[in-house]
Amino acid sequence: MAVEEARWYVIHTYSGYEAMVKDSLEKLIENNNLKENIFEIQIPTEETLEEKANGKKKVVTRKKFPCYVFLKMIYSNDIWYLVTNTRGVTGFVGPQGRPLPLTEEEVARMLLEKVSVVGFNVGDVVQIISGPLESFTGELLSVNDGAQKARAKVTMFGRTTEVEVEYVQIKKINGAENTQEETENN
Secondary structure: OOHHOOOEEEEEEOOHHHHHHHHHHHHHHHHOOOOEEEEEOOOOOEEEEEOOOOOOEEEEEEOOOOEEEEEEEEOHHHHHHHHHHHHOOOOOOHHOOOOOOHHHHHHHHOOOOOOOOOOOOOOOOOEOOOOOOOOOOEEEEEEEEEOOOOEEEEOOEEEEEEEEEEOOOOOOOOOHHHHHHHHHHH
């Protein structure tokens, strides 16, 4: 069995048990020699700026999906049994508690894996395909392959604005598509 065959699955946990479930699953993998079946466990988080009552701002790390833990694994009935009988796990996400793997689009949208996208260059015209600026077009001002991010110049509300986007949020468009899109927008 190879990592290429592994898919991402989602398990539901009791509220606040995500870290405990992750630790328990890591011990389960080690104790039962499951490194060939379960490859990665993630609890996606994001940092947000929160203002306290005294007016001070503080960076807080929050779970993107409370009560959910993501597993990259090769599914089998034995694995299902071991995972669902882990303390704090209420079951897999899917019909009748049977695991339903995430699609590649869902994995990319949730940023579970850094997708190696090459080919973005300064000056490329791109369309933003997800996030708050979805459907905007812009020109890349800088690219950072290591962080999988780029800075783009987009026009919104009649003003040119510089924004930072992740590679998974943009797609390159060529001149023909750009002209067609501008015609459709006018």
